[in-house]
Amino acid sequence: MTNLIILPILIPLFTGVILIFLNKRITAQRVVATISSIGTIIAAWLIVQRVRIDGIQSLNVSSWDAPFGITLVSDMFSALLVLTTSIISFVCLIYSFKSIGEEREKYYFYAVFNFLLVGVNGAFTTGDIFNLFVFFEVMLMSSYVLLVLGGTKIQLRESIKYLLVNVISSALFVIAVAYLYSVVGTLNMAHISTRINEISVNGMPGILTVIAVLFLIVFGLKGAIFPLYFWMPGSYYAPPAPVLALFGALLTKVGVYSITRTYTLFFYHDMDTFGLLSILAILSIVFGVIGAIAYWDIKNIIIYNIIVAVGVILYGISVLNTASITGAVYYLIHDILIKAALFLLIGIVISITGTSNLRNISGLINRYPGLGWTFFIAALALAGIPPLSGFVGKLLIVQGGIEGESFIGGFITLMSSLLVLFSVMKIFINGFWGKDRTYRREEKAPVKQLLIAPVILVVISALYGIGSESILPYITQAADTLLDPNIYINAVLKE
Amino acid sequence: MEILMAFVIGILFMIATYLMLSKSLLRIIVGTGLLSHGAHLLILTMGGLKRGAAPILGGNEESYTDPLPQALILTAIVISFGVTAFFLVLAYRSYQELGTDNVEGMRGTEKDD
Numbered sequence: 001m002t003n004l005i006i007l008p009i010l011i012p013l014f015t016g017v018i019l020i021f022l023n024k025r026i027t028a029q030r031v032v033a034t035i036s037s038i039g040t041i042i043a044a045w046l047i048v049q050r051v052r053i054d055g056i057q058s059l060n061v062s063s064w065d066a067p068f069g070i071t072l073v074s075d076m077f078s079a080l081l082v083l084t085t086s087i088i089s090f091v092c093l094i095y096s097f098k099s100i101g102e103e104r105e106k107y108y109f110y111a112v113f114n115f116l117l118v119g120v121n122g123a124f125t126t127g128d129i130f131n132l133f134v135f136f137e138v139m140l141m142s143s144y145v146l147l148v149l150g151g152t153k154i155q156l157r158e159s160i161k162y163l164l165v166n167v168i169s170s171a172l173f174v175i176a177v178a179y180l181y182s183v184v185g186t187l188n189m190a191h192i193s194t195r196i197n198e199i200s201v202n203g204m205p206g207i208l209t210v211i212a213v214l215f216l217i218v219f220g221l222k223g224a225i226f227p228l229y230f231w232m233p234g235s236y237y238a239p240p241a242p243v244l245a246l247f248g249a250l251l252t253k254v255g256v257y258s259i260t261r262t263y264t265l266f267f268y269h270d271m272d273t274f275g276l277l278s279i280l281a282i283l284s285i286v287f288g289v290i291g292a293i294a295y296w297d298i299k300n301i302i303i304y305n306i307i308v309a310v311g312v313i314l315y316g317i318s319v320l321n322t323a324s325i326t327g328a329v330y331y332l333i334h335d336i337l338i339k340a341a342l343f344l345l346i347g348i349v350i351s352i353t354g355t356s357n358l359r360n361i362s363g364l365i366n367r368y369p370g371l372g373w374t375f376f377i378a379a380l381a382l383a384g385i386p387p388l389s390g391f392v393g394k395l396l397i398v399q400g401g402i403e404g405e406s407f408i409g410g411f412i413t414l415m416s417s418l419l420v421l422f423s424v425m426k427i428f429i430n431g432f433w434g435k436d437r438t439y440r441r442e443e444k445a446p447v448k449q450l451l452i453a454p455v456i457l458v459v460i461s462a463l464y465g466i467g468s469e470s471i472l473p474y475i476t477q478a479a480d481t482l483l484d485p486n487i488y489i490n491a492v493l494k495e
Numbered sequence: 496m497e498i499l500m501a502f503v504i505g506i507l508f509m510i511a512t513y514l515m516l517s518k519s520l521l522r523i524i525v526g527t528g529l530l531s532h533g534a535h536l537l538i539l540t541m542g543g544l545k546r547g548a549a550p551i552l553g554g555n556e557e558s559y560t561d562p563l564p565q566a567l568i569l570t571a572i573v574i575s576f577g578v579t580a581f582f583l584v585l586a587y588r589s590y591q592e593l594g595t596d597n598v599e600g601m602r603g604t605e606k607d608d
Contacts, residue, residue, distance in 0.1 A: 182541035
């Protein structure tokens with residue numbers, strides 16, 4: 001029992017409430033938001049250390065014992081994700097000071113930003129399946145507001161589609177929880193796992209497979225896996241760069257986290273659904289890569305790269321052996337860092353040039369060498385060039401795939417790296433090389449101040465890659481919990 | 496009783512799907528409302544309909560009704576009210592801005608504006 005693990009939810013919640021009252025005083029908002037963001041990072045760091053030493057931490061809210069009340073659980077997997085979320089949010093926050101614009105700041109941007117973090121951190125921390133739904137809704141509600149804030153035509157149009165898709169998927173989530181409750185009669189995730197284990201002695205009953213697939217549809221919609229990513233390129237195109245970075249880095253990863261959590265904890269008996277997951281993951285990689293190569297728009301290229309990354313991570317999960325799960329956890333954190341960095345860099349490019357069409361951009365590196373080189377390093381990290389952070393994760397996933405005798409998947413994962421490298425190098429070659437151009441909005445763009453945020457992320461990502469030896473114990477601990485549900489169950493139920 | 500509920504839920508889902516496939520934004524919103532109502536009724540039915548006394552401990556009843564589905568529905572209803580309210584405001588605002596509530600008119604790629 002420790003109250004520490006609720007802090008990453010409570011700090012943003014209170015900050016968000018305070019910020020609502022400060023809505024006309026922009027400087028005060030910035031100060032409060034920065035302080036709380038740093039506080040969240042410290043709290044998340046303490047949780048990671050605590051989990052490292054003492055094992056899984058759980059908190060029974062209001063002291064109702066585990067299967068009856070609502071439980072918050074922090075294992076290493078969720079603790080690491082909460083820490084990464086806090087870092088990303090801090091970086092996006094200091095980026096938005098210079099780029100988001102006074103209008104949005106007055107209309108509760110920072111408050112909603114903090115509510116989004118409540119949802120994301122809560123979804124990572126909760127140990128109760130219905131609470132997962134509630135935190136999803138907190139997160140989605142804030143994301144609707146962030147998406148539409150500013151009220152341009154494209155934002156309104158895309159928000160309606162995004163909202164509709166998510167309302168339907170939320171209804172499906174409620175339905176899936178209802179079915180699960182009728183079968184196992186509990187909502188606590190650890191308890192669900194033990195109950196399913198009791199039922200599935202002679203193989204998994206069909207109804208549980210149905211529930212597993214329903215969960216895959218619900219979380220797959222959020223996480224943008226193969227047939228369910230249709231809404232993403234349009235919706236993520238609309239918002240400004242810091243919001244896009246938050247969405248691209250975090251929201252899809254919450255879906256990936258939930259798939260990982262439910263599949264490794266509940267449905268590990270059922271290899272058929274894992275087969276389905278693996279096929280969908282491989283198809284996500286293929287279709288994501290096709291999209292990333294096909295577009296000549298820098299935003300779209302990186303948005304399709306999200307789909308590739310989700311595919312790679314879920315492929316690692318679906319193979320379900322030590323190497324692949326370790327790789328997937330490692331790659332998940334790498335991807336959050338590097339996607340945020342890339343979206344922020346693209347935000348700078350757009351603020352300089354006023355366009356995201358690659359055909360209208362060239363020669364940026366002549367006048368903005370810092371921007372060019374940061375982008376180059378981020379692109380290499382994304383594609384997984386050693387010693388940067390993408391390499392270790394992908395290597396482990398491919399190794400796991402080969403050990404699990406899933407050669408096609410391993411091969412496609414490997415090949416996707418090349419094509420991802422091609423897609424980002426296309427941005428680099430066409431946008432940064434070539435003839436120098438002048439752009440209309442150029443003088444107004446505060447490039448130097450904006451560059452601080454992505455540089456921080458790229459440095460963290462490089463350290464994450466180079467220092468992988470010292471980080472690996474944490475990752476292995478996270479993977480161990482995912483591979484052996486009993487660790488999780490014992491920590492939650494036998495306090 | 497469960498059979499009756501199954502029919503009610505099925506009819507709600509049917510109407511919701513029909514409404515959500517129409518072109519008017521307002522009808523789509525009504526459809527999402529009905530969809531979530533169907534889902535809430537599904538929770539209630541899945542938790543088991545009333546089979547015992549009110550869940551107040553200390554009485555000498557043999558069996559108690561499961562109170563959890565009601566609590567879940569309460570939460571889910573509040574959330575769906577919030578989302579529907581937001582959706583209505585969004586629809587109104589986009590009607591003002593885009594000049595249409597027909598989703599056909601909201602097609603188009605990013606490059607249009």
